[in-house]
Each structure stands twice: as C-alpha cells, then as structure tokens.
Amino acid sequence: MKWQTIPEMVLSAADRFGTAEAVVDGPVRITFVELADRVRRAAGALASIGVDKGDRVAIWAPNSAEWIIAAFGILTAGGVLVPVNTRYKADEAADIIRRSGAKAVLVQKGFLGLEYSASDDVPVIDLKSDFLSSGAPFECQISGDDIADIMYTSGTTGRPKGVMMNHHQTLRMFSEWCDLADLREGDRYLVVNPFFHMFGYKAGVVASLIRGATILPVAVLDVDQVLELVETEKITMLPGPPTLYQSLLSAPNTRDLSSLRAAVTGSADIPVELIRRVAKELPFQTIMTGYGLSEGGTATASRPGDSFEQIATTVGTPCDGIELRIADDSEVLIRGYNVMQGYLDDPQATAEAIDTDGWLHTGDLGKLDDEGRLSIVGRKKDMFIVGGFNAYPAEIEGFLLEHPAVDQVAVIGVPDERMGQVGKAFVVTKHTVTEQDLLSWSRERMAGFKAPRTVEFLDALPLNATGKVMKDQLR
Structure with missing residues (x-):
C-alpha cells in the first residue's frame, strides 16, 4: 500500500489533485491544496490544547466541511477520532464521550436543538468557530498500526461498545471499496450517510480522498435538497439506504438527474423490483450492494455483472483478504485483516466477539449460494x-x-x-x-x-x- 496512515493519504491529496474541488458545502468550496492546509492548522489547534499522540477526541456534529477538517485534524495531531451519533440525546452522547476518555469534544452548537455541556473539564469546542483555523501547521509522527478511530456500536446488552480500527485497515479496505463501487477521480459524491457511521466517514470521506472525488456533505437528509444538489452540482456518486432510491423514484420528473452514474446501497432487505427500477428509470450505470459492520468494515460486496436478483437478494462475495464461513448455527463468521483491534476497555466482550482462531462472530445469520454469495437471513440477537x-x-x-x-x-x-x-x-x-x-x-x-x-x-x-x-x- 502506498500510504501508511490516513493523514499521509489525506495530505498527499494536495499534490495528487491540486486545485480541484475537495469539499463543497453550501457556499464553502475547498480545494485539495486548501484542505491539506486546513487539516494541518486544525492539527496545530488541537495540539495547542494538549491533544497528544493516542489521545481521543470526539465529534458530535452533522456532516459538514468542518467535520471533515476536524476529523483529519485529530488524526494529523496524532489523536484518535471518536464519532458520536447525532441522533443520540445529550445523556446518550455524554455516556460515550465519558467512556471513550475523550480529551475534547467538537460540536455544532444548536444542531437539532441538542446541546452538549462540558463536564469533567473536557473542553467543548464549536466546530463553526474559528478554532480549527487558529493553529500553526502541525503533523505528528504516527504509524499504520496506531488506532485511527473508535466507532461505538450498540451491543445487544444495550451498552454501546467502542470498536478500535487502525490506519492500515481503513486504507486497505476503502482503497478496494473505491474499485468495487466505481468511485473515480473527479466524481462528485453527495454524502447523505452520516459521518458518525462507517458508511459516511470511511466509504464517503476517506474513499473520496483516496480517489480524488469531490465531497458534498448533507447534514440532514431532505429529498428535495438532494434532488436540487444532484441537478445543480452535477452529482455522479450517490450511495445511500434503499429508502433514498425509493424517494428518487417517486420524486417529480422536473429535475435533471442525468449526471448520476454510481449507486451503492445495503444495510436492509432490498426488493428486487427496486434494483430493477433504479437501473431502468434512473441514470445509474453501476449499482453495488454490500455487507459490513463496525467490527469488520465492509466484508462483502457485489461485483460488476451481477444480476438485479443477486444485487437485491445477496450482499455479494468476500472482499480481498477476507475469509467468510457460516457456523453450525448459521452465524456469519469473518476473518482477515479487516477484523477490529478489539473493543475499547472491554477485553471480555472482545474475547466473546473474536475467537481464538481469529474469527469474528458477527451475530448475523446467513447462508451462502452455490457461487459463494452471502445472504443475510436474520439477526442472532434480534437486532x-x-x-x-x-x-x-x-x-x-x-x-x-x-x-x-x-x-x-x-x-x-x-x-x-x-x-x-x-x-x-x-x-x-x-x-x-x-x-x-x-x-x-x-x-x-x-x-x-x-x-x-x-x-x-x-x-x-x-x-x-x-x-x-x-x-x-x-x-
């Protein structure tokens, strides 16, 4: 792999893609050169408040240009990104922030009427303030094996667990994802999936920086706004849940959606008829579906040439370097470089999830067809x-x-x-x-x-x- 760490990849985008647009967020338009500069300054600002190598910093905010700058600023300062679900209420968010040991919290004041108040001397910083631009350019020396992010996933016992992933894992997985999803240099990628989720952050932001696509963040999913942005910004790449494509199909015919080329979906049972209609009635040339989880990233994906039926009823075959098998009780087991480094501060839960042979027990129930395509048939713990x-x-x-x-x-x-x-x-x-x-x-x-x-x-x-x-x- 050509990069060892996510900051190395992000900062190299300045040389690779220069003055092409990296992020478009309303009136804000940032080139790849400007993004690298802003990320270094954000790293300097975080270092100035004491964020050091390995320190965790939480972001509880919607998709925005500032979220992107802050996230990569945290990593460039040597820190570990802790994204917090924007749909959480203040108490739910506070629990995650406290247990993650976050050294600071970056928020967007007043989003959805939610406010996070400081506790335990953890500074709360408004993303929309001038904090991110206030630092002197800075880069910390880190390695590919260092933890890059801790994404919290609700356990079936009801207490969210912090999934630790390193830089190497994310770079390898989402470099391959770019190929499978047909993401290209110069694509204009409307990211409706929330950044606090792997789909939005890794398959969205990180993938775009790997490939040289323009990121257009959407803070709150509004179909009218999506249609307008597709038309005015000539969006080519539009991943999302099946409900997004259903909304596009039922939208009035007055919008020019001809720029759309690549669709990516997953995370729910998809009617075959929906995939057929998306391919027939919308301009998409490629449709990918896949299966992933916080603990194992994107584990399987459909392939070019798969039929509507295969795309809708299966989640494809394992990605490169990933093994998959179905246990006697039909649970889906995964093994490979993609398996998490463990749950933060929870060795017992880690041992329950990853067995001594390195197989990750996903908790999902599945079956394989004759060609090795996986279908998810249920959830072991009723999720x-x-x-x-x-x-x-x-x-x-x-x-x-x-x-x-x-x-x-x-x-x-x-x-x-x-x-x-x-x-x-x-x-x-x-x-x-x-x-x-x-x-x-x-x-x-x-x-x-x-x-x-x-x-x-x-x-x-x-x-x-x-x-x-x-x-x-x-x-």
Whole structure:
C-alpha cells in the first residue's frame, strides 16, 4: 500500500489533485491544496490544547466541511477520532464521550436543538468557530498500526461498545471499496450517510480522498435538497439506504438527474423490483450492494455483472483478504485483516466477539449460494434495522423499564413500508398508561430510530422454562 496512515493519504491529496474541488458545502468550496492546509492548522489547534499522540477526541456534529477538517485534524495531531451519533440525546452522547476518555469534544452548537455541556473539564469546542483555523501547521509522527478511530456500536446488552480500527485497515479496505463501487477521480459524491457511521466517514470521506472525488456533505437528509444538489452540482456518486432510491423514484420528473452514474446501497432487505427500477428509470450505470459492520468494515460486496436478483437478494462475495464461513448455527463468521483491534476497555466482550482462531462472530445469520454469495437471513440477537440504522431491542427495553408504569417489556422489529423495520413494544404494566404516553416518553429519551412506533399491552409476556421471553411467539 502506498500510504501508511490516513493523514499521509489525506495530505498527499494536495499534490495528487491540486486545485480541484475537495469539499463543497453550501457556499464553502475547498480545494485539495486548501484542505491539506486546513487539516494541518486544525492539527496545530488541537495540539495547542494538549491533544497528544493516542489521545481521543470526539465529534458530535452533522456532516459538514468542518467535520471533515476536524476529523483529519485529530488524526494529523496524532489523536484518535471518536464519532458520536447525532441522533443520540445529550445523556446518550455524554455516556460515550465519558467512556471513550475523550480529551475534547467538537460540536455544532444548536444542531437539532441538542446541546452538549462540558463536564469533567473536557473542553467543548464549536466546530463553526474559528478554532480549527487558529493553529500553526502541525503533523505528528504516527504509524499504520496506531488506532485511527473508535466507532461505538450498540451491543445487544444495550451498552454501546467502542470498536478500535487502525490506519492500515481503513486504507486497505476503502482503497478496494473505491474499485468495487466505481468511485473515480473527479466524481462528485453527495454524502447523505452520516459521518458518525462507517458508511459516511470511511466509504464517503476517506474513499473520496483516496480517489480524488469531490465531497458534498448533507447534514440532514431532505429529498428535495438532494434532488436540487444532484441537478445543480452535477452529482455522479450517490450511495445511500434503499429508502433514498425509493424517494428518487417517486420524486417529480422536473429535475435533471442525468449526471448520476454510481449507486451503492445495503444495510436492509432490498426488493428486487427496486434494483430493477433504479437501473431502468434512473441514470445509474453501476449499482453495488454490500455487507459490513463496525467490527469488520465492509466484508462483502457485489461485483460488476451481477444480476438485479443477486444485487437485491445477496450482499455479494468476500472482499480481498477476507475469509467468510457460516457456523453450525448459521452465524456469519469473518476473518482477515479487516477484523477490529478489539473493543475499547472491554477485553471480555472482545474475547466473546473474536475467537481464538481469529474469527469474528458477527451475530448475523446467513447462508451462502452455490457461487459463494452471502445472504443475510436474520439477526442472532434480534437486532432490527430502521432506515439503515441498527436498533437493539435490549437497549430499547432498558430505556422503557425506566418508565414508572412499565413492569415488563419486550421489543421486536416489525415490517414497515418506508423504514424497512420499526420497533414494536409489548408491555406489561404496573398501573394504567396509554400507548400515546409511552410513545411520547420514548421519543423524548431515545434517538428517533430506536423509539418504538407501536405498543401492545399484555397481561404477561410469553416466557420459556428459563424465564427468557419467547420473541418468536410475539412475532
């Protein structure tokens, strides 16, 4: 590989792509040369407040040019990036920031009405202030084996775990991703996937810098804005969840979308008819689907020439250097350079996830067809996916049990036409409470994708002999 670290790759883009546009965010237009300069200055600003090699810095903010500069500034200062889900409420975000040991938090003040207040002497810095441009240019010496980022994924026990990945892993994986997704130099890439997620940050921002594509960040997904940007900015690359393409298909025919060339989707069951319509009714020349997880990056992908059926019903074959097998209980196991370095400060959970032979136990259930293509058929621990976001019943149940009227609760995912799946809660109460009260209470305390959409009241939950809820009976 030609680069050892992500900062080396990012800063080299100045020489590789010069004055081409690197980032377009509203009126902000930044060339690759300017981006490298801003990243070095951001690194200097972070170093000036004491961020040193290996220190963690959290970003709790929506997609923006400043997010990109801050993230690469953190890495260039020698730090470790900790992206925080913007859909979290303040308490959820604070838990992650505290447990990550973040030395500073970068936020966008007032986004979605959320405010993070400083605690434990952790400085809170507004991304939109002049902080990022205030430092003297700086670069820290780091190696490819150093941890680059810690992405938090909700565990089935309900407590998010910090997945550690190093520089080498990300560079190798997303260099290959560029080929599989047909990302090219000069592409104009509308990044609707959130930067706090691997899809947005690594398959979006990092991949664009590897290949020399222009990044156009979208802070909040608004289909009208997406259509306008596709037309006015001549977008060529538009990955996203299946719901995005459904929205494009149902949009009025008044927009010029002829620039679109490459689509990438995944993370949910995709109707074959949707892929067929995307290929037939939209200008896309290539459509890729894949399977990935925080602990193992993008593990499988479809290949050019795959049929609509294969793209929709499977997640492709393993990427280079990645082994895949199906365990006796149908769990998908993955092994290779892509497997995480472990969960932060959680050796027990790490040992449970990665066995002594190096196989990562994904928790997903799958099967392989005769040509080695993987299909995901279910989730070992009942996780469900809401509009592309993983929702974990145990975590949601933990929140609901805090309500004074709730005695017992079980949450499952149920089909939803727009979101793929949404949560349904089965509740045994201590005293009377209405469905509407519980739903409103949930929405105030949980990210929107986690909050149940319906509640069914029961006299008792169906339990097996060991006292565990039999969720298959609830379904």
